[in-house]
Amino acid sequence: MISFSHVTKRFPGGHQALQDVSFSIDAGELVFVTGHSGAGKSTLLKLLVAIERPTSGNIVVNGQNIGKLSRRGVPFMRRNFGLVFQDHKLLFDRNVFNNVALPLQISGFPGKDVARRVRAALDKVGLLKLESAMPITLSGGEQQRLCIARAIVHRPAILLADEPTSNLDHEYALEIGELIRSFNQVGVTAIIATHDQALMDQLTPRVISLRQGVIETGVTA
Amino acid sequence: MKGWLAAHAGGLGAALRRIGVAPLGSALNALVIGIALSLPVGLYLIVANLQTASRELTVTPQVSVFMALDANRAEVAQVEARLKKHTQISTYRLVPRDQALADLKKSSGLTDVIDGLPQNPLPDAFIIDAADVAPATLAALRDEIAQWPRVAHVQLDAQWALRLDAGLRFARLVATVLATLLGVALAAITFNTIRLQVLTRRDEIEVIKLIGATDSFIKRPFLYFGALQGTAGGAVAWLIVAAGTYLANLSLGELSHVYAALFQLRPLSLIEGLALLLTPAALGWFGAWLSVSRHLALIER
Numbered sequence: 001m002i003s004f005s006h007v008t009k010r011f012p013g014g015h016q017a018l019q020d021v022s023f024s025i026d027a028g029e030l031v032f033v034t035g036h037s038g039a040g041k042s043t044l045l046k047l048l049v050a051i052e053r054p055t056s057g058n059i060v061v062n063g064q065n066i067g068k069l070s071r072r073g074v075p076f077m078r079r080n081f082g083l084v085f086q087d088h089k090l091l092f093d094r095n096v097f098n099n100v101a102l103p104l105q106i107s108g109f110p111g112k113d114v115a116r117r118v119r120a121a122l123d124k125v126g127l128l129k130l131e132s133a134m135p136i137t138l139s140g141g142e143q144q145r146l147c148i149a150r151a152i153v154h155r156p157a158i159l160l161a162d163e164p165t166s167n168l169d170h171e172y173a174l175e176i177g178e179l180i181r182s183f184n185q186v187g188v189t190a191i192i193a194t195h196d197q198a199l200m201d202q203l204t205p206r207v208i209s210l211r212q213g214v215i216e217t218g219v220t221a
Numbered sequence: 222m223k224g225w226l227a228a229h230a231g232g233l234g235a236a237l238r239r240i241g242v243a244p245l246g247s248a249l250n251a252l253v254i255g256i257a258l259s260l261p262v263g264l265y266l267i268v269a270n271l272q273t274a275s276r277e278l279t280v281t282p283q284v285s286v287f288m289a290l291d292a293n294r295a296e297v298a299q300v301e302a303r304l305k306k307h308t309q310i311s312t313y314r315l316v317p318r319d320q321a322l323a324d325l326k327k328s329s330g331l332t333d334v335i336d337g338l339p340q341n342p343l344p345d346a347f348i349i350d351a352a353d354v355a356p357a358t359l360a361a362l363r364d365e366i367a368q369w370p371r372v373a374h375v376q377l378d379a380q381w382a383l384r385l386d387a388g389l390r391f392a393r394l395v396a397t398v399l400a401t402l403l404g405v406a407l408a409a410i411t412f413n414t415i416r417l418q419v420l421t422r423r424d425e426i427e428v429i430k431l432i433g434a435t436d437s438f439i440k441r442p443f444l445y446f447g448a449l450q451g452t453a454g455g456a457v458a459w460l461i462v463a464a465g466t467y468l469a470n471l472s473l474g475e476l477s478h479v480y481a482a483l484f485q486l487r488p489l490s491l492i493e494g495l496a497l498l499l500t501p502a503a504l505g506w507f508g509a510w511l512s513v514s515r516h517l518a519l520i521e522r
Contacts, residue, residue: 075433076437078433079432089427091428093425103432103433105231106432106433106434106438108224109226150432
Protein backbone atom coordinates (compact mmCIF):
# COMPACT_ATOMS: atom_id res chain seq x y z
CA MET A 1 0.00 0.00 0.00
CA ILE A 2 2.82 2.36 0.92
CA SER A 3 6.38 1.99 -0.26
CA PHE A 4 9.48 4.14 0.10
CA SER A 5 12.34 3.17 -2.16
CA HIS A 6 15.75 4.81 -1.75
CA VAL A 7 14.18 8.05 -0.57
CA THR A 8 16.55 10.89 0.23
CA LYS A 9 15.49 14.31 1.42
CA ARG A 10 18.01 17.09 1.54
CA PHE A 11 16.81 20.54 2.60
CA PRO A 12 18.12 23.72 1.05
CA GLY A 13 21.18 24.59 3.09
CA GLY A 14 22.45 21.04 2.99
CA HIS A 15 20.69 19.43 5.98
CA GLN A 16 20.15 15.77 5.15
CA ALA A 17 16.87 14.73 6.82
CA LEU A 18 16.49 11.28 5.25
CA GLN A 19 19.08 9.20 3.48
CA ASP A 20 18.34 6.25 1.22
CA VAL A 21 15.25 5.18 3.18
CA SER A 22 13.39 2.11 1.89
CA PHE A 23 10.47 0.24 3.47
CA SER A 24 6.95 -0.81 2.64
CA ILE A 25 3.75 -0.96 4.66
CA ASP A 26 0.82 -3.24 3.89
CA ALA A 27 -2.83 -2.28 4.19
CA GLY A 28 -4.10 -2.65 7.75
CA GLU A 29 -0.68 -2.51 9.41
CA LEU A 30 0.04 -0.54 12.55
CA VAL A 31 3.49 1.03 12.25
CA PHE A 32 5.41 3.31 14.60
CA VAL A 33 8.16 5.54 13.27
CA THR A 34 10.51 6.27 16.16
CA GLY A 35 13.74 8.07 16.78
CA HIS A 36 15.13 11.09 18.57
CA SER A 37 14.13 14.62 17.67
CA GLY A 38 15.67 15.46 14.33
CA ALA A 39 15.95 11.82 13.29
CA GLY A 40 13.62 12.45 10.36
CA LYS A 41 10.24 11.22 11.68
CA SER A 42 8.34 14.38 10.80
CA THR A 43 10.04 14.64 7.44
CA LEU A 44 8.95 11.11 6.64
CA LEU A 45 5.30 11.94 7.39
CA LYS A 46 5.53 15.21 5.45
CA LEU A 47 6.84 13.34 2.41
CA LEU A 48 3.87 10.94 2.63
CA VAL A 49 1.31 13.72 2.18
CA ALA A 50 3.45 15.82 -0.18
CA ILE A 51 4.03 18.70 2.24
CA GLU A 52 7.65 18.08 1.23
CA ARG A 53 8.92 16.44 -1.96
CA PRO A 54 11.79 13.90 -1.93
CA THR A 55 15.16 14.98 -3.29
CA SER A 56 15.49 11.53 -4.85
CA GLY A 57 13.79 8.14 -4.68
CA ASN A 58 10.15 7.14 -5.03
CA ILE A 59 7.23 7.19 -2.63
CA VAL A 60 4.22 5.22 -3.81
CA VAL A 61 0.85 5.26 -2.01
CA ASN A 62 -2.04 3.27 -3.49
CA GLY A 63 -0.16 3.10 -6.77
CA GLN A 64 0.36 6.88 -6.91
CA ASN A 65 3.87 8.27 -7.03
CA ILE A 66 3.59 11.00 -4.40
CA GLY A 67 6.82 12.75 -5.33
CA LYS A 68 5.71 13.24 -8.92
CA LEU A 69 2.14 14.29 -8.13
CA SER A 70 0.97 17.52 -9.78
CA ARG A 71 -0.03 20.48 -7.63
CA ARG A 72 -3.68 19.92 -8.57
CA GLY A 73 -3.51 16.28 -7.62
CA VAL A 74 -2.21 16.87 -4.09
CA PRO A 75 -5.53 17.76 -2.37
CA PHE A 76 -7.25 14.65 -3.72
CA MET A 77 -4.34 12.42 -2.66
CA ARG A 78 -4.47 13.92 0.85
CA ARG A 79 -8.11 12.86 1.24
CA ASN A 80 -6.87 9.25 1.51
CA PHE A 81 -5.23 10.24 4.77
CA GLY A 82 -6.47 11.21 8.19
CA LEU A 83 -3.96 13.52 9.82
CA VAL A 84 -3.47 13.85 13.58
CA PHE A 85 -1.15 16.65 14.61
CA GLN A 86 0.92 17.13 17.73
CA ASP A 87 -0.49 20.68 18.06
CA HIS A 88 -4.00 19.57 16.95
CA LYS A 89 -4.33 22.37 14.35
CA LEU A 90 -7.96 22.99 15.27
CA LEU A 91 -9.82 26.01 13.96
CA PHE A 92 -10.76 28.16 16.92
CA ASP A 93 -13.29 30.31 15.10
CA ARG A 94 -15.84 27.47 14.88
CA ASN A 95 -17.33 24.91 17.23
CA VAL A 96 -16.48 21.23 17.67
CA PHE A 97 -19.12 20.06 15.18
CA ASN A 98 -17.89 22.38 12.43
CA ASN A 99 -14.27 21.44 13.00
CA VAL A 100 -15.10 17.81 12.41
CA ALA A 101 -17.37 18.64 9.46
CA LEU A 102 -14.53 20.38 7.62
CA PRO A 103 -13.05 17.38 5.75
CA LEU A 104 -16.54 16.38 4.59
CA GLN A 105 -17.34 19.89 3.39
CA ILE A 106 -14.04 19.96 1.55
CA SER A 107 -14.91 16.73 -0.26
CA GLY A 108 -18.42 18.04 -1.01
CA PHE A 109 -20.56 15.70 1.07
CA PRO A 110 -24.29 16.51 1.11
CA GLY A 111 -25.51 18.24 4.28
CA LYS A 112 -27.49 15.44 5.92
CA ASP A 113 -24.69 12.89 5.48
CA VAL A 114 -22.31 15.41 7.04
CA ALA A 115 -24.32 15.69 10.27
CA ARG A 116 -24.69 11.92 10.56
CA ARG A 117 -21.02 11.22 9.99
CA VAL A 118 -19.80 14.04 12.22
CA ARG A 119 -21.92 12.73 15.12
CA ALA A 120 -20.67 9.19 14.51
CA ALA A 121 -17.07 10.39 14.64
CA LEU A 122 -17.67 12.50 17.75
CA ASP A 123 -19.38 9.57 19.42
CA LYS A 124 -16.40 7.39 18.62
CA VAL A 125 -13.99 9.73 20.42
CA GLY A 126 -16.46 10.49 23.24
CA LEU A 127 -17.13 14.14 22.44
CA LEU A 128 -20.73 13.86 21.25
CA LYS A 129 -22.04 15.94 24.15
CA LEU A 130 -19.59 18.74 23.34
CA GLU A 131 -20.51 19.20 19.68
CA SER A 132 -21.46 22.86 20.08
CA ALA A 133 -18.58 23.75 22.40
CA MET A 134 -15.75 25.92 21.12
CA PRO A 135 -12.38 24.12 20.90
CA ILE A 136 -10.69 26.66 23.16
CA THR A 137 -12.84 25.45 26.08
CA LEU A 138 -11.65 21.84 25.70
CA SER A 139 -8.84 20.21 27.68
CA GLY A 140 -5.65 19.06 25.94
CA GLY A 141 -6.88 15.47 25.80
CA GLU A 142 -10.26 16.53 24.41
CA GLN A 143 -8.57 18.69 21.80
CA GLN A 144 -6.46 15.73 20.71
CA ARG A 145 -9.56 13.52 20.49
CA LEU A 146 -11.29 16.24 18.49
CA CYS A 147 -8.33 16.24 16.13
CA ILE A 148 -8.68 12.46 15.80
CA ALA A 149 -12.42 12.78 15.11
CA ARG A 150 -11.63 15.23 12.31
CA ALA A 151 -8.98 12.85 10.96
CA ILE A 152 -11.30 9.84 10.74
CA VAL A 153 -14.67 11.45 9.89
CA HIS A 154 -14.21 10.90 6.14
CA ARG A 155 -13.13 7.29 6.78
CA PRO A 156 -9.62 7.51 5.36
CA ALA A 157 -7.67 4.37 4.47
CA ILE A 158 -4.58 5.63 6.28
CA LEU A 159 -4.26 7.37 9.64
CA LEU A 160 -1.10 9.47 10.08
CA ALA A 161 -0.28 10.79 13.54
CA ASP A 162 2.66 12.99 14.46
CA GLU A 163 3.49 12.72 18.18
CA PRO A 164 -0.19 12.31 19.10
CA THR A 165 0.48 11.84 22.84
CA SER A 166 3.46 14.09 23.47
CA ASN A 167 1.53 16.85 25.25
CA LEU A 168 -0.80 14.57 27.18
CA ASP A 169 -0.98 13.03 30.64
CA HIS A 170 -0.43 9.29 30.84
CA GLU A 171 -4.14 8.56 31.19
CA TYR A 172 -5.15 10.69 28.20
CA ALA A 173 -2.32 9.09 26.23
CA LEU A 174 -3.75 5.65 26.97
CA GLU A 175 -7.16 6.75 25.63
CA ILE A 176 -5.54 7.99 22.45
CA GLY A 177 -3.68 4.69 22.14
CA GLU A 178 -6.92 2.75 22.48
CA LEU A 179 -8.57 4.90 19.83
CA ILE A 180 -5.71 4.24 17.42
CA ARG A 181 -5.92 0.53 18.15
CA SER A 182 -9.68 0.49 17.50
CA PHE A 183 -9.30 2.15 14.11
CA ASN A 184 -6.50 -0.21 13.20
CA GLN A 185 -8.67 -3.17 14.17
CA VAL A 186 -11.33 -2.17 11.62
CA GLY A 187 -8.72 -2.12 8.86
CA VAL A 188 -7.30 1.40 8.90
CA THR A 189 -3.57 1.50 8.22
CA ALA A 190 -2.00 3.57 10.99
CA ILE A 191 1.39 5.22 10.89
CA ILE A 192 2.42 6.94 14.11
CA ALA A 193 5.53 9.03 14.58
CA THR A 194 6.37 9.03 18.27
CA HIS A 195 9.00 8.48 20.92
CA ASP A 196 6.40 7.55 23.56
CA GLN A 197 7.63 4.22 24.94
CA ALA A 198 4.41 3.67 26.92
CA LEU A 199 2.32 3.98 23.77
CA MET A 200 4.59 1.46 22.08
CA ASP A 201 4.22 -1.00 24.95
CA GLN A 202 0.46 -0.54 24.82
CA LEU A 203 -0.01 -1.17 21.11
CA THR A 204 2.96 -3.45 20.29
CA PRO A 205 3.29 -2.19 16.74
CA ARG A 206 5.82 -2.85 14.03
CA VAL A 207 8.58 -0.27 14.52
CA ILE A 208 10.62 1.64 11.96
CA SER A 209 13.43 3.29 13.87
CA LEU A 210 15.29 6.25 12.43
CA ARG A 211 18.67 7.55 13.48
CA GLN A 212 19.98 10.66 11.75
CA GLY A 213 17.90 10.00 8.66
CA VAL A 214 18.78 6.33 8.29
CA ILE A 215 16.67 3.27 9.17
CA GLU A 216 18.06 1.23 12.07
CA THR A 217 15.79 -1.78 12.60
CA GLY A 218 12.45 -3.26 11.62
CA VAL A 219 13.12 -2.94 7.89
CA THR A 220 10.98 -4.92 5.49
CA ALA A 221 12.18 -3.46 2.24
CA MET B 222 -23.94 19.87 -11.09
CA LYS B 223 -25.58 19.49 -7.68
CA GLY B 224 -22.17 19.21 -6.03
CA TRP B 225 -21.01 22.28 -7.93
CA LEU B 226 -23.99 24.26 -6.71
CA ALA B 227 -23.48 23.04 -3.15
CA ALA B 228 -19.80 24.02 -3.30
CA HIS B 229 -20.72 27.53 -4.44
CA ALA B 230 -23.50 27.83 -1.88
CA GLY B 231 -20.89 26.84 0.73
CA GLY B 232 -18.50 29.49 -0.54
CA LEU B 233 -21.22 32.14 -0.49
CA GLY B 234 -22.27 31.09 3.02
CA ALA B 235 -18.69 31.32 4.27
CA ALA B 236 -18.33 34.78 2.71
CA LEU B 237 -21.56 35.95 4.36
CA ARG B 238 -20.36 34.64 7.72
CA ARG B 239 -17.13 36.60 7.30
CA ILE B 240 -19.16 39.76 6.67
CA GLY B 241 -21.33 38.92 9.69
CA VAL B 242 -18.26 38.65 11.89
CA ALA B 243 -17.19 42.21 11.03
CA PRO B 244 -20.42 44.03 10.08
CA LEU B 245 -19.15 47.56 10.73
CA GLY B 246 -15.96 47.16 8.72
CA SER B 247 -17.89 45.60 5.85
CA ALA B 248 -20.47 48.42 5.94
CA LEU B 249 -17.76 51.08 5.89
CA ASN B 250 -16.06 49.39 2.94
CA ALA B 251 -19.36 49.31 1.07
CA LEU B 252 -19.91 52.98 1.91
CA VAL B 253 -16.49 54.02 0.58
CA ILE B 254 -17.04 52.08 -2.64
CA GLY B 255 -20.61 53.38 -2.94
CA ILE B 256 -19.64 57.03 -2.54
CA ALA B 257 -16.82 56.66 -5.06
CA LEU B 258 -19.12 54.96 -7.58
CA SER B 259 -21.94 57.46 -7.12
CA LEU B 260 -19.78 60.24 -8.63
CA PRO B 261 -19.48 58.86 -12.17
CA VAL B 262 -22.95 57.33 -12.02
CA GLY B 263 -24.49 60.66 -11.00
CA LEU B 264 -22.61 62.49 -13.73
CA TYR B 265 -23.69 59.85 -16.23
CA LEU B 266 -27.32 60.25 -15.18
CA ILE B 267 -27.23 64.04 -15.56
CA VAL B 268 -25.61 63.74 -18.99
CA ALA B 269 -28.14 61.10 -20.07
CA ASN B 270 -31.03 63.33 -18.96
CA LEU B 271 -29.71 66.43 -20.72
CA GLN B 272 -28.96 64.41 -23.82
CA THR B 273 -32.53 63.15 -23.99
CA ALA B 274 -33.79 66.71 -23.55
CA SER B 275 -31.48 68.16 -26.18
CA ARG B 276 -32.32 65.40 -28.62
CA GLU B 277 -36.02 66.21 -28.30
CA LEU B 278 -35.20 69.81 -29.07
CA THR B 279 -33.03 69.03 -32.06
CA VAL B 280 -35.44 66.62 -33.73
CA THR B 281 -36.83 69.43 -35.90
CA PRO B 282 -34.20 72.10 -36.17
CA GLN B 283 -35.86 75.29 -37.26
CA VAL B 284 -34.57 78.41 -38.97
CA SER B 285 -35.84 81.77 -37.77
CA VAL B 286 -35.79 84.65 -40.24
CA PHE B 287 -36.11 88.12 -38.74
CA MET B 288 -37.04 91.00 -41.04
CA ALA B 289 -35.69 94.47 -40.63
CA LEU B 290 -37.73 96.46 -38.09
CA ASP B 291 -38.83 98.97 -40.70
CA ALA B 292 -39.67 96.43 -43.43
CA ASN B 293 -43.13 97.11 -44.86
CA ARG B 294 -45.82 94.61 -45.81
CA ALA B 295 -44.89 94.43 -49.47
CA GLU B 296 -41.29 93.60 -48.62
CA VAL B 297 -42.39 90.92 -46.14
CA ALA B 298 -44.71 89.48 -48.79
CA GLN B 299 -41.82 89.38 -51.25
CA VAL B 300 -39.72 87.30 -48.86
CA GLU B 301 -42.71 85.08 -48.19
CA ALA B 302 -43.09 84.45 -51.92
CA ARG B 303 -39.42 83.48 -52.25
CA LEU B 304 -39.77 81.10 -49.28
CA LYS B 305 -42.82 79.50 -50.87
CA LYS B 306 -40.86 78.78 -54.04
CA HIS B 307 -37.74 77.56 -52.30
CA THR B 308 -37.24 73.81 -52.78
CA GLN B 309 -35.38 73.19 -49.54
CA ILE B 310 -38.15 74.52 -47.33
CA SER B 311 -40.92 72.15 -46.36
CA THR B 312 -43.12 74.50 -44.31
CA TYR B 313 -42.89 78.00 -42.96
CA ARG B 314 -44.95 80.16 -40.67
CA LEU B 315 -45.19 83.91 -40.51
CA VAL B 316 -45.21 85.47 -37.06
CA PRO B 317 -46.35 89.09 -37.52
CA ARG B 318 -44.73 91.58 -35.15
CA ASP B 319 -48.01 92.48 -33.43
CA GLN B 320 -48.77 88.87 -32.69
CA ALA B 321 -45.24 88.27 -31.43
CA LEU B 322 -45.65 91.15 -28.98
CA ALA B 323 -49.02 89.83 -27.80
CA ASP B 324 -47.50 86.38 -27.26
CA LEU B 325 -44.61 87.83 -25.32
CA LYS B 326 -47.04 89.77 -23.10
CA LYS B 327 -48.99 86.61 -22.39
CA SER B 328 -46.12 84.27 -21.65
CA SER B 329 -43.57 86.43 -19.89
CA GLY B 330 -45.83 88.32 -17.47
CA LEU B 331 -43.97 91.51 -18.37
CA THR B 332 -47.19 93.30 -19.38
CA ASP B 333 -46.34 96.54 -17.61
CA VAL B 334 -42.91 96.78 -19.11
CA ILE B 335 -44.16 96.02 -22.59
CA ASP B 336 -47.04 98.46 -22.32
CA GLY B 337 -44.55 101.11 -21.36
CA LEU B 338 -42.55 100.70 -24.57
CA PRO B 339 -42.89 103.58 -27.04
CA GLN B 340 -43.10 101.18 -29.98
CA ASN B 341 -43.10 97.45 -30.76
CA PRO B 342 -39.42 96.35 -30.61
CA LEU B 343 -40.10 93.05 -32.38
CA PRO B 344 -39.71 92.48 -36.11
CA ASP B 345 -41.84 90.33 -38.38
CA ALA B 346 -40.43 86.81 -38.44
CA PHE B 347 -40.69 83.57 -40.35
CA ILE B 348 -40.15 80.21 -38.70
CA ILE B 349 -39.01 77.68 -41.26
CA ASP B 350 -38.85 73.90 -41.23
CA ALA B 351 -36.18 72.83 -43.69
CA ALA B 352 -36.65 69.78 -45.91
CA ASP B 353 -33.14 68.59 -45.10
CA VAL B 354 -31.98 69.11 -41.53
CA ALA B 355 -28.31 68.24 -42.03
CA PRO B 356 -26.25 70.93 -40.24
CA ALA B 357 -24.34 71.82 -43.44
CA THR B 358 -27.54 72.31 -45.49
CA LEU B 359 -29.08 74.39 -42.74
CA ALA B 360 -26.01 76.58 -42.60
CA ALA B 361 -26.10 77.08 -46.37
CA LEU B 362 -29.80 77.94 -46.18
CA ARG B 363 -29.12 80.45 -43.44
CA ASP B 364 -26.37 82.14 -45.45
CA GLU B 365 -28.57 82.26 -48.56
CA ILE B 366 -31.61 83.79 -46.89
CA ALA B 367 -29.45 86.28 -45.02
CA GLN B 368 -28.53 87.81 -48.43
CA TRP B 369 -32.17 88.54 -49.29
CA PRO B 370 -33.30 92.18 -49.20
CA ARG B 371 -34.71 93.49 -45.92
CA VAL B 372 -33.76 90.33 -44.01
CA ALA B 373 -32.02 91.49 -40.86
CA HIS B 374 -30.98 88.23 -39.25
CA VAL B 375 -31.26 84.49 -39.79
CA GLN B 376 -30.82 82.14 -36.89
CA LEU B 377 -30.48 78.36 -36.67
CA ASP B 378 -32.49 77.45 -33.60
CA ALA B 379 -30.68 74.15 -33.41
CA GLN B 380 -27.28 75.71 -33.03
CA TRP B 381 -27.28 76.04 -29.24
CA ALA B 382 -28.58 72.48 -29.04
CA LEU B 383 -25.70 71.27 -31.20
CA ARG B 384 -23.26 73.08 -28.94
CA LEU B 385 -24.96 71.59 -25.89
CA ASP B 386 -24.72 68.17 -27.47
CA ALA B 387 -20.97 68.57 -28.04
CA GLY B 388 -20.61 69.69 -24.43
CA LEU B 389 -22.58 66.70 -23.22
CA ARG B 390 -20.45 64.34 -25.26
CA PHE B 391 -17.44 65.74 -23.44
CA ALA B 392 -19.14 65.35 -20.07
CA ARG B 393 -19.97 61.78 -21.00
CA LEU B 394 -16.30 61.14 -21.77
CA VAL B 395 -15.38 62.57 -18.36
CA ALA B 396 -17.92 60.25 -16.72
CA THR B 397 -16.50 57.26 -18.60
CA VAL B 398 -12.92 58.07 -17.63
CA LEU B 399 -13.97 58.63 -14.03
CA ALA B 400 -15.90 55.35 -13.97
CA THR B 401 -12.92 53.46 -15.39
CA LEU B 402 -10.51 54.93 -12.86
CA LEU B 403 -12.83 54.24 -9.95
CA GLY B 404 -13.42 50.72 -11.27
CA VAL B 405 -9.68 50.12 -11.11
CA ALA B 406 -9.67 51.63 -7.62
CA LEU B 407 -12.46 49.27 -6.59
CA ALA B 408 -10.47 46.26 -7.77
CA ALA B 409 -7.44 47.60 -5.90
CA ILE B 410 -9.40 48.13 -2.67
CA THR B 411 -10.71 44.59 -2.91
CA PHE B 412 -7.21 43.29 -3.63
CA ASN B 413 -5.97 44.86 -0.42
CA THR B 414 -8.93 43.76 1.71
CA ILE B 415 -8.53 40.18 0.54
CA ARG B 416 -4.76 40.32 1.08
CA LEU B 417 -5.34 41.17 4.74
CA GLN B 418 -7.96 38.44 5.04
CA VAL B 419 -5.67 35.82 3.56
CA LEU B 420 -2.89 36.83 5.93
CA THR B 421 -5.13 36.74 9.02
CA ARG B 422 -6.50 33.36 7.94
CA ARG B 423 -3.11 31.93 7.14
CA ASP B 424 -3.32 29.22 9.83
CA GLU B 425 -6.79 28.17 8.77
CA ILE B 426 -5.72 28.01 5.13
CA GLU B 427 -2.70 25.87 6.02
CA VAL B 428 -4.87 23.46 7.99
CA ILE B 429 -7.56 23.00 5.38
CA LYS B 430 -4.89 22.58 2.71
CA LEU B 431 -3.42 19.77 4.81
CA ILE B 432 -6.74 17.99 5.04
CA GLY B 433 -7.28 18.02 1.31
CA ALA B 434 -8.90 21.31 0.31
CA THR B 435 -8.41 22.26 -3.32
CA ASP B 436 -7.32 25.77 -4.22
CA SER B 437 -10.81 26.53 -5.57
CA PHE B 438 -12.38 25.48 -2.26
CA ILE B 439 -10.09 27.87 -0.43
CA LYS B 440 -10.54 30.69 -2.93
CA ARG B 441 -14.32 30.57 -3.22
CA PRO B 442 -15.25 32.41 0.02
CA PHE B 443 -12.75 35.15 -0.80
CA LEU B 444 -14.13 35.55 -4.32
CA TYR B 445 -17.70 35.74 -3.03
CA PHE B 446 -16.58 38.21 -0.40
CA GLY B 447 -15.10 40.45 -3.11
CA ALA B 448 -18.21 40.16 -5.25
CA LEU B 449 -20.56 40.85 -2.32
CA GLN B 450 -18.53 43.85 -1.26
CA GLY B 451 -18.68 45.22 -4.80
CA THR B 452 -22.43 44.59 -5.01
CA ALA B 453 -23.00 46.30 -1.67
CA GLY B 454 -20.96 49.26 -2.90
CA GLY B 455 -23.07 49.36 -6.07
CA ALA B 456 -26.26 49.27 -3.98
CA VAL B 457 -25.01 52.17 -1.85
CA ALA B 458 -24.21 54.13 -5.03
CA TRP B 459 -27.71 53.37 -6.34
CA LEU B 460 -29.24 54.69 -3.11
CA ILE B 461 -27.10 57.83 -3.20
CA VAL B 462 -27.98 58.54 -6.83
CA ALA B 463 -31.69 57.82 -6.23
CA ALA B 464 -31.72 60.17 -3.25
CA GLY B 465 -29.84 62.79 -5.28
CA THR B 466 -32.32 62.49 -8.15
CA TYR B 467 -35.27 62.81 -5.78
CA LEU B 468 -33.85 65.94 -4.13
CA ALA B 469 -32.93 67.47 -7.49
CA ASN B 470 -36.45 66.85 -8.78
CA LEU B 471 -37.94 68.60 -5.76
CA SER B 472 -36.07 71.79 -6.54
CA LEU B 473 -36.51 71.36 -10.30
CA GLY B 474 -40.24 71.20 -9.62
CA GLU B 475 -40.09 74.72 -8.16
CA LEU B 476 -38.06 75.93 -11.12
CA SER B 477 -40.62 74.40 -13.47
CA HIS B 478 -43.33 76.60 -11.94
CA VAL B 479 -41.34 79.69 -12.71
CA TYR B 480 -40.50 78.71 -16.28
CA ALA B 481 -43.80 76.97 -17.01
CA ALA B 482 -41.95 73.99 -18.42
CA LEU B 483 -41.59 70.62 -16.81
CA PHE B 484 -38.07 69.27 -16.60
CA GLN B 485 -37.51 66.32 -14.32
CA LEU B 486 -34.47 64.05 -13.96
CA ARG B 487 -35.36 60.45 -14.61
CA PRO B 488 -34.00 57.97 -12.06
CA LEU B 489 -31.73 55.05 -13.03
CA SER B 490 -33.61 52.46 -15.06
CA LEU B 491 -33.79 48.88 -13.84
CA ILE B 492 -31.22 47.78 -16.41
CA GLU B 493 -28.84 50.58 -15.42
CA GLY B 494 -29.37 49.72 -11.76
CA LEU B 495 -28.59 46.06 -12.37
CA ALA B 496 -25.46 47.08 -14.26
CA LEU B 497 -24.55 49.22 -11.25
CA LEU B 498 -24.82 46.12 -9.05
CA LEU B 499 -23.19 43.60 -11.38
CA THR B 500 -20.22 45.62 -12.65
CA PRO B 501 -18.81 46.28 -9.17
CA ALA B 502 -19.55 42.65 -8.32
CA ALA B 503 -17.44 41.51 -11.28
CA LEU B 504 -14.67 43.99 -10.40
CA GLY B 505 -14.71 42.86 -6.77
CA TRP B 506 -14.54 39.23 -7.86
CA PHE B 507 -11.62 40.05 -10.15
CA GLY B 508 -9.71 41.98 -7.48
CA ALA B 509 -10.28 39.17 -4.99
CA TRP B 510 -9.19 36.57 -7.52
CA LEU B 511 -5.94 38.42 -8.27
CA SER B 512 -5.25 38.82 -4.57
CA VAL B 513 -6.13 35.34 -3.36
CA SER B 514 -4.26 33.65 -6.23
CA ARG B 515 -1.18 35.67 -5.52
CA HIS B 516 -1.23 35.28 -1.75
CA LEU B 517 -2.22 31.60 -1.72
CA ALA B 518 0.87 30.85 -3.76
CA LEU B 519 2.89 32.29 -0.87
CA ILE B 520 1.30 29.78 1.53
CA GLU B 521 2.64 26.77 -0.37
CA ARG B 522 2.12 23.60 1.57
